[in-house]
Amino acid sequence: MLEFDFMRRTLAVSLMLSIAVPLIGIIMVNRRTAMVGDALSHTSLAGVGLGLILGFDPILGAIAICIVAAFSIESIRKYFPQFGDMATAVTMSAGLGFAVILSDIAPGGSSFETYLFGSISSVTSFDVISTAVVFVLVLASSIIFYGGLLDIVIDGNLARLSGVNVKLVNGLFTLLAAVTIALACKVVGALLVASLIVLPVATSLIVSRSYKQAFLLSVLLGVIYTMLGVSFSYYFDIRPGGAIVANAVIGMLLFLLFKAVRKKLKPSSARQIS
Amino acid sequence: MNAIDVKDLSFGYTAEQVLSHIDLSIKEGEFVCISGGNGSGKSTLLKLILGELKPESGSVEIFEKEVSKISSFNDLGYVPQVNVVNKISFPVTCKELVSLAMYEDFGLIKIPKKKHYQKAIEQLNEMGLREYIETPFNELSGGLQQRTMICRAMINKPKILILDEPTAGVDLESKESLFELLSSLNKDKDVTIVLVTHELEAIKDKSLITKHYRLEEGSLELC
Numbered sequence: 001m002l003e004f005d006f007m008r009r010t011l012a013v014s015l016m017l018s019i020a021v022p023l024i025g026i027i028m029v030n031r032r033t034a035m036v037g038d039a040l041s042h043t044s045l046a047g048v049g050l051g052l053i054l055g056f057d058p059i060l061g062a063i064a065i066c067i068v069a070a071f072s073i074e075s076i077r078k079y080f081p082q083f084g085d086m087a088t089a090v091t092m093s094a095g096l097g098f099a100v101i102l103s104d105i106a107p108g109g110s111s112f113e114t115y116l117f118g119s120i121s122s123v124t125s126f127d128v129i130s131t132a133v134v135f136v137l138v139l140a141s142s143i144i145f146y147g148g149l150l151d152i153v154i155d156g157n158l159a160r161l162s163g164v165n166v167k168l169v170n171g172l173f174t175l176l177a178a179v180t181i182a183l184a185c186k187v188v189g190a191l192l193v194a195s196l197i198v199l200p201v202a203t204s205l206i207v208s209r210s211y212k213q214a215f216l217l218s219v220l221l222g223v224i225y226t227m228l229g230v231s232f233s234y235y236f237d238i239r240p241g242g243a244i245v246a247n248a249v250i251g252m253l254l255f256l257l258f259k260a261v262r263k264k265l266k267p268s269s270a271r272q273i274s
Numbered sequence: 275m276n277a278i279d280v281k282d283l284s285f286g287y288t289a290e291q292v293l294s295h296i297d298l299s300i301k302e303g304e305f306v307c308i309s310g311g312n313g314s315g316k317s318t319l320l321k322l323i324l325g326e327l328k329p330e331s332g333s334v335e336i337f338e339k340e341v342s343k344i345s346s347f348n349d350l351g352y353v354p355q356v357n358v359v360n361k362i363s364f365p366v367t368c369k370e371l372v373s374l375a376m377y378e379d380f381g382l383i384k385i386p387k388k389k390h391y392q393k394a395i396e397q398l399n400e401m402g403l404r405e406y407i408e409t410p411f412n413e414l415s416g417g418l419q420q421r422t423m424i425c426r427a428m429i430n431k432p433k434i435l436i437l438d439e440p441t442a443g444v445d446l447e448s449k450e451s452l453f454e455l456l457s458s459l460n461k462d463k464d465v466t467i468v469l470v471t472h473e474l475e476a477i478k479d480k481s482l483i484t485k486h487y488r489l490e491e492g493s494l495e496l497c
Contacts, residue, residue, distance in 0.1 A: 029364075143385065144382070144383050144384060145384055146384055146385045147374055147384040147386055148377065148384050150366070150370070151374045153364075154361075154362055154371070154374070155354060155358050155361070157324065157326050157352075157354070157358075158352065158354060158358075159377075160325075160326070160347075161324065161347040161350065161352055162347075162377040162378070163348075163377045163378035164377055205364055208365045209365055209367070209408070210365055210367045210370060210408070210410065211364070211365060211366040211367070211370050212370070213365070214364065214365055
């Protein structure tokens with residue numbers, strides 16, 4: 001499959017996203033805001049619709065709308081903390097509502113569908129460059145702010161007292177999460193990006209005994225699920241998003257089986273220590 | 275010098291005031307208890323002392339410095355309420371958790387280094403948590419979790435330790451061991467302790483308390 005230009009582009013973008021998305025996911029899942037990822041990916045479709053109608057790259061529209069949606073969720077959550085995930089639901093409903101209207105107006109129904117379920121044949125050179133830029137930023141931020149992000153996940157106030165610039169780290173994370181999710185919509189599909197955010201992390205949490213382990217294993221699993229998924233998509237002519245998610249679900253079941261067997265052999269491994 | 279100085283402090287989340295004209299002076303080395311029923315404003319007072327909330331009027335000073343102007347809180351250790359601790363449901367080891375409190379010392383790349391882990395291990399050993407160094411925090415009992423959080427709060431050798439309801443959901447034996455630890459930190463290491471609790475009866479040796487305040491309907495009374 002490497003003899004084709006489009007596959008080389010797709011594999012390059014997939015590899016970068018398979019590392020960047022779990023890096024975003026491990027923060028979102030442990031902060032219990034994984035559904036924000038789902039809301040952003042669905043909302044990005046409104047940007048895709050705008051791009052198709054107004055004649056600019058739909059991915060740029062998806063990025064812009066995702067950034068606005070991500071900061072809207074953060075703001076609504078800040079001002080109405082008592083309403084839990086209401087901010088996520090409101091933003092997702094608004095985004096999806098607009099996306100549905102725009103999809104009726106947008107020319108070329110198949111283009112819109114590409115962003116819904118993902119595609120391996122539509123990745124452009126511009127996508128490779130923009131993904132590379134975002135990948136470097138996500139990787140660098142995840143390493144530079146490793147301790148700060150983990151401490152914010154534990155508790156924002158404790159993090160502030162430890163010296164973490166919570167506003168800066170949160171703001172940067174929100175921005176990069178929005179852009180990464182928007183970019184992932186093209187290969188993975190808007191409907192399935194949340195799976196790539198959640199499943200590698202959820203699988204790693206089943207067996208990990210430290211945050212460092214969970215962090216590294218999430219990335220490794222993200223790469224395995226995604227690269228296998230894209231390859232299956234090429235060889236069996238199926239949608240890449242679906243193939244990636246199927247791999248991730250099978251992987252998670254295998255890890256659960258492994259844990260159950262280990263627990264049976266070593267019953268003391270899952271006790272609460274007092 | 276006063277460790278904490280609260281002067282004429284008032285605060286309300288809505289038009290109704292939760293705290294009204296509070297004055298509180300805590301000297302270095304004191305062991306102060308603040309008690310009060312649910313919704314009396316204990317946690318709000320702590321949030322104001324820690325700079326998490328901004329006062330409507332009045333001021334909070336820590337070692338004679340306005341709390342909003344403090345850039346480093348290394349002189350202050352904080353142990354949050356059990357509901358914060360319970361949120362940690364993912365695997366983070368005690369060593370990782372404790373080392374994070376040394377964030378300011380991490381350098382440009384904010385990852386704990388070998389020396390930070392080493393210091394965390396030493397502190398965990400000192401607090402009797404040797405066998406739980408590599409244990410995921412969420413697998414520990416309530417008592418051990420609180421002990422680990424105290425260990426984290428003490429890693430930078432702060433002069434003040436503030437604890438918000440540390441005994442909630444903790445068994446009797448762990449409560450006693452917790453107060454023994456606080457007593458030793460106060461007496462042997464001269465750490466100023468500010469304990470917010472509604473379980474004052476859990477403290478067997480009342481002689482270790484220097485001052486006891488009661489917060490009721492937004493006013494603070496010295497008992």
